Amino acid sequence: MKNALSKKTTSVSDDLDSQHSCKAARMPINVIGTALMEGTDKIPYYTEIKALAPYVITAGVVKYWSRGTTNTWERKLHGKVYLVTGATSQGMGTSVVLEMARLGAQLIILTRNVDEWSTEWVHDLRERSGNDLIYMEKCDLSNLYQVRKFATGWLDNSPPRRLDGVIVMSGDMEPWGVPRLSKPLRKSSADGLELQIATNYAGVFHLLDLLQPSFKAQPPDRDIRIIVTTCWLQSMGNVELKDPLWQNVKYDSSLKFFASSKLQLSLCMLELQRRIAKGIRKQQKDGVERTGRNVSVTLVQPGTMRSHSLRRVLSNGSVILLLLLYCMVLYPFLFLLTKSGRRGAQSVLYALMTPELEEVNLKEDEVKYISDCSIVKLVRKEFQDEALQRELYDSTRNEIEKLEKKMAVKRNARKKTTSRQ
Template identity: 40%
Template sequence: MPVNFLATVYVEGRQAIPYYDTLKVAVPALTLLYAMKYYFAGKRNTWQRDMHGKVVLITGGTSGLGAQTAKELAALGAQIVFLVRNVHDGWLIEYINDLREATNNQLIYAEEVDLTDLYSVRKFATKWIDNLPPRRLDMIICCASVSQPISMPRQTTKDELEPQFQVNYLGHFLLLDILAPAIRAQPPDREVRIILTSCASSLTGEFNLEDLGYLKRNYPAYRPFLVFGEAKLYLALSAYELFRQFNNYKRKDGAPCNVHVSVVDPGMMRSPGFKRFITFGRLSLLFVYLLLWPLSWLFLKSSVDGAQSMAYAAMSPEVVEKREVAYISNCQVRPPPPRSEFKDPEKQAALVKETHKLIEAVEKNSAIERNKFKKDSEKKKEQEKKKEKVNKDKPASKK
């Protein structure tokens, strides 16, 4: 009984406590460890919002930060539309079915959007806005991200662009740019939230409009982390010009703009991208990640912890009350990173202008290549048909 035990300790002293010498060392150590873990995990989102029936488009929603964000919103009743590279992947069907069962929400499905192919982005976005009346749209969350290991040689996408630049910035920019009419067409009483993800690496990015997309720069060695930081910087900066364009739009009904843009820094996480970065993208170096796991577990956030700021951006009324871009970190609206570009609307507008020029040039070249491929394919088919016809018309050989 607790009373008898306490009485024994009172009479005989602390030595009556079993394993006292071990506990007096272990308990303070475990308490300190818990306190450190609690601190580095960051704040928790305390806002709740009825998401029933609200339509949410999300990129990168099947792993890491995006998966946890999608799960939380689906549990609140939101209709989740995953924008994925390939809707025919077998695991995707199982993933969606498991999520439907876990959240008791059947309004979850996927659409094909390959951010490494601007033509794929345009096809989806054009199909989405080609509706009368306009389709409902309450939230767009851009979580998809590519982080190349340091040892990775320079690669290119279908559009001949650096993968990190195209996925982390250009693909999302084009998606939002084409969907803009559908966003503006939403009823004035329906708040539309656009949530973009950034990180501290944006501080390392170079603002270089002369070579947008790392097409001309030729460093002695390819440094993927610099491209990653630049892409995250551009995505965050474009959010400010995007918000101004929506806010300056004059609706025919005279109602004010009800579009709200947030840039979220979820913090350092033990994400799949982090694991790939640490192991240099090599399975043989997985032991490095395992050796560092205790430190990463203590000092880095999990996907659940990182998703708290995403949930805050999706639910907090402060995002709506703040009539400007909300830069969110650790479940708080904070000042943007200490870079002059965040306070320079002219540079932000120039970035958007140059991005439009780059997209136009890339899509033009891609269209030429598609047409060339189509003609070559048709020519090949015609040749095969002629060959089959010749073989068919040949007289049977005599015995």
């Protein structure tokens, strides 16, 4: 008896659900039919709908435009090995490595700290992607000693380790402060450099410069891609040829240091491409001439995203302002005008996947600049000045060597003091 009642109840509820779904499907048809046969005045709430429709349509168009384009290319990454920075951002970086892991890539993720949280993050990434070839190495890009230690360990292998590319998505943006009301607080790295210059410029430059032998040692048929993310704010930056690490520049604007770190890194990447290609051309074997274009350096501008950096800037590093200003006041506008991390990742994935960067399709050694999944031109005059790029590269390398020697002396002095105690 009870079973019969329960079956009847279930069947009745299923019938009701099907009736509701049918009504929902017929609703647009009924509305259109009513408008055609009886006029729009018979449509419920037509006046309110008419008043709100322009705003809703405008918001939809703006959001569709601001979300950017979607990467449509895909490569098989099984067996390929990549070094990745900035992967644990829970935004663009995480979206990129998740897609790469799903496509079968072996990932070595460089992170500032290897702790309980980061270990759990890696386990979660392995489960979500079904790929166990994901590893984490400690390498704080703001610390030149850690960068050299990692790069030396990577190069200390015979035969050379396989490397199919480096994806640089790490970065630091400090709060800009309220002009004329609060003095910007200068944060320093372990080497005494301004933190943004250390993280965004010196550390990345040092890593890629040290890894040049690894890029050159790869087989000629291997497509190696060095992808470095930048920011449109680089157009507001300055270049310091005599003091490329900005050790003696007055800290009067956090924005100036951030923009300049991105600009100087981009300029050095153009010179890095030329040096790698030139070095490979010198390594001709068995009479086979090589172009060096199997190693490509690409700059990617992912667009303005609702990232951790944007939240820090808009809230000026304040939790109260984050809750009141960012979450309650600005978020609706930011949702319309900025990208999510997943959407920002599309240009990085495009740079990784597109056949345009394969050696057979490259006619010159120029670095490609990608924005919204398409190749665009770099407009500032510094990007056309090879002499400036070469001088900046050499000057940066020399200043890093001097700073490393200085810090090595300090480390040795501390060790002696500790041993005596």
